[in-house]
Every structure is written in C-alpha cells, then in structure tokens.
Amino acid sequence: MTADRPRGPGNPLQALDAPLAFIGRRAAEAVLVMLAIAVIAFAVKGALGDPLREIMGEAVPETQRAELRHRLGLDVPWPTQLARYLGHAAQGDLGQSYIYKRSTLEVVLAKFPASFELVLAASLIVLLISLPAGIHCAVKPRSLGARLILGLSVIGISVPVFLTGIILISIFSVCLGWLPAFGRGETVHIGFWETGLLTLDGLKHLLLPAVTLSSIMLPLFIRLVRGAMLDQLGTDYVRTARAKGASRLRVWLHHALRNALLPLVAIAGLQIGNMLAFTLLTETVFQWPGMGFLFLEAVTRADVPLITTYLVAVGFLFVVTNTLADVVSLWLDPRISLEGRR
Amino acid sequence: MSGESARTVAASLRSFALDRPGSMVAAVLLATIALAALAAPLIAPQNPFDLASFDVLDADLPPFWLAGSDPRFLLGTDSQGRDLLSAILYGTRISLTVGVLAVAIQAAIGIPLGLIAGYVGGRVDNLVARVADVQLSLSTLIIAIIALALVRAGLGGEALGRLAVPLLVLVIGIAEWPTFARTARAATFAEGAKDHVRAAKALGASNAAVIRRHILPNILSPLIVVATTQIAGAIMAEAALSFLGLGLPITQPSLGTLIRSGYDLIFAGIWWVTVLPGLTLVGVLVAVNVLGDALRDALDPRLTLS
Numbered sequence: 055m056t057a058d059r060p061r062g063p064g065n066p067l068q069a070l071d072a073p074l075a076f077i078g079r080r081a082a083e084a085v086l087v088m089l090a091i092a093v094i095a096f097a098v099k100g101a102l103g104d105p106l107r108e109i110m111g112e113a114v115p116e117t118q119r120a121e122l123r124h125r126l127g128l129d130v131p132w133p134t135q136l137a138r139y140l141g142h143a144a145q146g147d148l149g150q151s152y153i154y155k156r157s158t159l160e161v162v163l164a165k166f167p168a169s170f171e172l173v174l175a176a177s178l179i180v181l182l183i184s185l186p187a188g189i190h191c192a193v194k195p196r197s198l199g200a201r202l203i204l205g206l207s208v209i210g211i212s213v214p215v216f217l218t219g220i221i222l223i224s225i226f227s228v229c230l231g232w233l234p235a236f237g238r239g240e241t242v243h244i245g246f247w248e249t250g251l252l253t254l255d256g257l258k259h260l261l262l263p264a265v266t267l268s269s270i271m272l273p274l275f276i277r278l279v280r281g282a283m284l285d286q287l288g289t290d291y292v293r294t295a296r297a298k299g300a301s302r303l304r305v306w307l308h309h310a311l312r313n314a315l316l317p318l319v320a321i322a323g324l325q326i327g328n329m330l331a332f333t334l335l336t337e338t339v340f341q342w343p344g345m346g347f348l349f350l351e352a353v354t355r356a357d358v359p360l361i362t363t364y365l366v367a368v369g370f371l372f373v374v375t376n377t378l379a380d381v382v383s384l385w386l387d388p389r390i391s392l393e394g395r396r
Numbered sequence: 397m398s399g400e401s402a403r404t405v406a407a408s409l410r411s412f413a414l415d416r417p418g419s420m421v422a423a424v425l426l427a428t429i430a431l432a433a434l435a436a437p438l439i440a441p442q443n444p445f446d447l448a449s450f451d452v453l454d455a456d457l458p459p460f461w462l463a464g465s466d467p468r469f470l471l472g473t474d475s476q477g478r479d480l481l482s483a484i485l486y487g488t489r490i491s492l493t494v495g496v497l498a499v500a501i502q503a504a505i506g507i508p509l510g511l512i513a514g515y516v517g518g519r520v521d522n523l524v525a526r527v528a529d530v531q532l533s534l535s536t537l538i539i540a541i542i543a544l545a546l547v548r549a550g551l552g553g554e555a556l557g558r559l560a561v562p563l564l565v566l567v568i569g570i571a572e573w574p575t576f577a578r579t580a581r582a583a584t585f586a587e588g589a590k591d592h593v594r595a596a597k598a599l600g601a602s603n604a605a606v607i608r609r610h611i612l613p614n615i616l617s618p619l620i621v622v623a624t625t626q627i628a629g630a631i632m633a634e635a636a637l638s639f640l641g642l643g644l645p646i647t648q649p650s651l652g653t654l655i656r657s658g659y660d661l662i663f664a665g666i667w668w669v670t671v672l673p674g675l676t677l678v679g680v681l682v683a684v685n686v687l688g689d690a691l692r693d694a695l696d697p698r699l700t701l702s
Contacts, residue, residue, distance in 0.1 A: 098546060101550065102546065102549055102550045208682070208685055208686060208689065209682055211685060212628070212678055212681035212682040212684075212685050213678050213681070214632050214635055214636060214639075214677065214678075214681075215636075216636065216639045216655070217655065217674045217677065217678065220655070220659060220662065220670055220671075220674065221671075221674075223662065224662050224667055224671070228662055228663060228665070228667075235663070324532070324533045325535075326535075327533065327534045327535025327537075327538045327539075328535045328537060328538070330535070330538050331535055331537035331538040331541055331636075332537075334538075334541060334640070335636055335639070335640065338639070338640060339659075349545070350545075350640060350641070352549075353545040353548055353549050353642075354548075354553070354641070356549045356552075358549065361545070361546070361549055365542065368538070368542075372534070376533070
C-alpha cells in the first residue's frame with residue numbers, strides 16, 4: 055500500500071505514517087461494511103413486515119391507512135426511505151420495538167452487558183485452559199496427558215453446546231442443587247451497565263453458562279495452540295535458541311509462544327461468528343437475558359424492527375472484532391504495516 | 397475415473413481397517429445407527445408422526461431399566477405419550493438425511509468452484525478465494541440462524557415447519573460450500589503442477605478432460621476426509637437449529653427437536669426425553685468425527701509423518 059512512496063528506513067515520517075495509514079484504511083473499510091449492513095437491514099425490514107398492519111390491524115378504512123402511511127413516510131419512493139433510514143440510523147434511531155414500545159437500540163444495548171459478561175467469562179476459561187493444554191500437547195506429543203487431551207477434544211467437539219448445558223443443569227442444578235439453572239441472578243447497575251460480576255449470586259449464575267460456552271471453543275483452541283506451537287518449534291530460530299543454551303521453558307514461552315500468538319489472534323478474530331452462534335444457543339439453554347435470547351424472542355413474536363436492529367448490532371460486533379484483530383496483529387507484528395519499506 | 401487411484405484409495409481403506417481398531421468400532425457403531433435409522437419404518441414399534449395414535453395415559457413413562465416402565469415402550473415416552481425409541485429412530489433418520497443432503501449441496505457448489513479456481517488461477521481464483529474467506533468468517537451457524545429466523549419471522553412458524561427439511565438442507569448446504577472449495581482448490585493447484593497433468597495438456601487434452609481424468613481422481617482423498625467432517629458439522633448444525641425452534645417442528649421431530657421438547661421436563665426429573673436423543677446425537681457425531689480423523693491419517697500420509 056505504500057509502494058509508490060519513497061522507500062527505505064531513511065524516511066522518518068513513514069515509520070509513524072504506516073501504522074496510522076493502515077488503521078485509517080481499516081476504519082474506512084469498517085464504515086463501508088457497516089453501511090452495507092444497514093442497507094441489508096433496511097431491505098429485510100421492507101421484505102418482512104407491514105408496519106401498518108402491525109399498528110392498526112386489518113379493519114381500518116383506506117383513508118386512515120393513507121394518512122398513517124404518509125405520517126410514517128411510507129408513501130415516498132424507496133431510495134428516499136433508504137436515505138431516511140440511514141440518516142436515522144446514523145443518529146442511533148433504528149426504529150421502535152413492537153414488543154417493548156421503546157427504541158430498539160436501547161432494548162438491544164440494555165441486553166449487551168449480559169452477553170458480554172458471559173463471553174468474557176467463557177473466553178477467560180478458554181484462555182486459561184487452552185494455552186497450557188495446547189503447549190503441553192505440542193512439546194510432549196507422545197505423553198499420556200497429550201493423548202488424553204486430544205482424545206477428549208474429539209469428544210468435546212462432538213457434544214453440541216446446548217447438550218453440554220442441559221447435562222450440566224441436570225447434574226449441578228437438578229441432581230445436586232448446587233448451582234442455579236437459569237437467569238443472571240442478582241445484578242448491580244453501574245451507570246448504564248448492568249453487571250452480575252459483583253454479587254456472589256450473579257457469579258453463581260454465571261458459572262454454568264460460562265463453562266458451557268467455553269466447552270465448545272476449548273477443543274478448537276487447544277488444537278490451534280498446539281498447531282501454532284508445533285509450527286514454531288520446527289523453525290530454525292527455536293533450534294538456534296536451544297543450541298545457544300536457552301532453557302527449554304524459556305524457548306517454549308519466550309520464543310515459540312510469542313510467535314505462535316500471532317496466527318492465533320488472527321484466527322480468534324475469525325471465530326466471532328461462531329462465538330455469537332454458540333452464545334445464542336447457551337443463552338437459550340440457560341434463559342440468560344442477553345442479546346441472543348432477545349433475538350429469538352423477537353423472531354417468535356415477529357418484532358421486525360428489533361430483528362433488524364439485532365442484525366445491525368451483530369454486524370457492528372463483527373466489524374469491530376475483525377478490525378481489532380487486525381490492529382492487534384499489527385501491534386504484535388510490525389512487519390504487516392512496514393511491508394512496503396522492507 | 398482412473399483405476400490406479402481407485403486402487404490406492406481401496407488399499408488405504410483396507411490398511412485403515414486393520415491398523416485402527418478404535419476407528420473400526422466407530423465405523424460399526426455408525427453403520428448400526430445408520431441402518432437402524434434407514435429401516436425405521438420397518439422396525440419402529442410406533443409411527444411417531446401419527447399424533448392420533450398417542451395416548452396421554454402413556455405419557456412420561458421411564459425407560460425399561462427404571463421402575464414403572466411399560467414393556468410396550470422400551471425407552472419410555474415423552475409428555476405426549478410418544479414412544480421414544482420410535483421417535484429416536486425416525487429422528488436419527490431425519491438428522492442423517494439433512495446432514496448428508498446438505499453436504500451433497502456443499503460439495504456440488506464447492507468442488508466445481510474449487511476445481512475451476514485452482515485450475516484457471518488468476519482473477520477467477522482470487523474472486524473465489526475472497527468470497528470463500530468472507531463467507532467462512534461469518535460462520536455457518538450464525539448465517540443459518542439468521543436466514544431461518546428471517547424465514548420464520550416472514551412466513552410464520554407453521555410454514556417454516558412444513559418447509560423445514562428442504563430449507564435446512566439448502567441453508568446448511570449454501571452456508572458451508574467454502575470448505576469444499578478451499579480443499580479442492582489447494583489440491584487442484586498442487587496436482588496441476590505435476591508432470592502427468594502437464595503431459596496430458598501437452599498432448600492436447602481439453603481442459604475438461606484434464607480436470608475430469610487427471611485431476612479429480614487424484615484429489616478425491618482430501619475431499620472424502622472433508623466430506624466426513626462436514627457431515628458431522630451439518631448434523632450438529634441441524635440439531636442446533638431445531639433446538640432453537642428454527643428447524644424441524646415437534647410433529648416431525650429430528651434429534652434436535654426431541655432434545656428441545658424434553659428440555660423443560662428435566663426439572664421434573666423426566667430426563668430421558670432429552671438425554672436419550674442427546675446420547676444418540678453424540679454417538680453419531682463422535683463416530684463420524686473419529687472416522688474422519690482416521691480417514692485423514694489413512695488417506696493423507698503426509699499428515700501422519702509430521
């Protein structure tokens with residue numbers, strides 16, 4: 055991307071400029087993608103619902119219908135409607151929910167903390183287990199532990215996430231009665247953010263859903279960490295480091311793991327879609343009041359504005375995560391931005 | 397198809413059967429389940445789709461090893477009085493059918509695109525790879541969930557129920573073609589550089605003939621491996637969608653629907669309605685995944701060396 059500019063490390067401006075230009079270009083791409091998503095949401099809205107029927111029912115005279123149509127701005131050509139929709143969307147107005155009679159964006163955002171805390175807790179579990187387990191499988195491939203971990207991960211991949219949830223509920227809630235089976239429990243408001251992380255009851259409610267959600271991502275990440283580590287362990291610089299007398303642990307963690315993290319971040323960024331789907335399933339099993347649970351409620355009750363707002367929100371999450379993953383990759387590996395001057 | 401490569405595949409399969417007893421167990425388990433599911437109309441004690449034949453007095457009976465069971469219902473009944481064994485047999489049949497058909501669609505879209513991309517290269521290749529990347533990054537399950545949710549919101553739950561099987565097959569089929577395309581592309585790319593392909597081209601064989609006779613038979617191994625894991629994925633996706641109420645209705649239950657329908661009952665201690673279909677599903681998935689891993693080792697010697 056900087057091919058047409060003066061090359062070489064002698065240009066002091068470029069060192070600053072390249073990462074910024076990269077981030078700027080990614081941001082511009084992100085805005086374009088969001089625009090496309092908003093257009094899709096508009097199309098879905100048009101295809102799915104007749105707001106007139108929703109608001110006044112069937113048995114209303116045509117004159118009244120025409121008046122309402124005018125008031126709602128439905129009597130103008132669709133490009134004008136689209137422009138209006140995008141204009142409102144840019145100001146954070148994505149319509150009114152039929153069920154909640156409130157701004158759909160407010161409704162969806164109010165559910166965001168629940169989903170976010172669930173994903174955060176599950177990611178922590180995945181991180182804390184997959185890194186040591188994956189490294190162990192890479193450095194000691196023939197050990198009993200490694201075989202056990204890989205064998206279990208085949209089974210783990212084969213158990214659907216909703217079934218894991220049901221099994222955990224059967225054991226820990228129904229049989230043993232140790233942990234609650236559904237809901238978020240007691241929550242605390244910090245500004246607009248409703249958190250369940252600060253009360254014991256909230257944490258108890260979080261445990262089973264978080265373990266369930268992490269169980270489906272764990273096998274994948276153990277295999278990813280193992281694969282990335284194996285790639286690094288075979289490289290010349292790792293051999294050189296060993297030959298120079300660096301301890302095994304130092305080579306594993308300092309040399310191999312650091313470089314193995316790079317492809318991991320990129321792939322983890324690509325997992326956001328799966329994570330959303332699995333979160334939706336987990337929320338359904340545990341009746342966790344998050345965005346996915348809300349979306350299914352909106353679908354069953356045909357709340358079209360709420361459905362399209364969820365789509366926009368999910369699209370936004372996609373774009374943010376992918377952009378973040380790119381920026382983190384850039385931070386971990388400056389070569390990405392400096393390609394032009396190497 | 398060239399006889400040479402078919403023989404190689406057959407030989408690999410034979411060595412696979414002898415060297416890996418664990419995978420043989422998986423294969424036998426899968427074959428048994430698949431046969432029982434196929435023969436469901438012949439061996440099932442009851443037609444689980446015929447709501448009129450259920451008796452509410454038979455509801456919530458436990459399986460045969462628990463007290464209070466009824467010899468007519470080996471695995472017990474659900475809250476409508478539906479025989480669970482019959483429901484599981486028919487449900488497995490639906491789950492397997494949707495899985496296999498969806499993968500057939502994936503292959504039908506993905507393999508030709510991958511072959512063409514890998515063979516032609518250049519811009520076509522770039523385009524296919526780019527589209528595949530974008531679609532894979534969205535994830536099958538979320539695409540399928542959103543697509544079916546929109547159908548349901550638009551047509552209503554009842555219409556979705558009637559169209560469930562073709563819709564699930566289409567949605568899961570279209571959402572997952574990139575995996576096949578990628579595998580076919582990479583393999584075609586590697587195969588295209590080999591001498592026998594170059595020789596065939598030099599001798600004046602048409603592009604179609606080169607692809608059909610010299611490339612396709614030689615890239616079958618990785619495609620078979622991908623197909624196995626894809627079937628597991630498709631069965632899992634179908635179960636997830638049905639569990640969310642976006643797939644098959646309770647009048648025509650798949651394994652996912654059965655798990656969903658029994659879910660509320662676990663709090664009343666009636667766990668079998670959920671757990672037994674769940675175990676069947678896990679059995680099928682573990683068997684298919686173990687087979688997939690074993691096939692990968694048997695058909696792709698490069699991976700066993702590393």
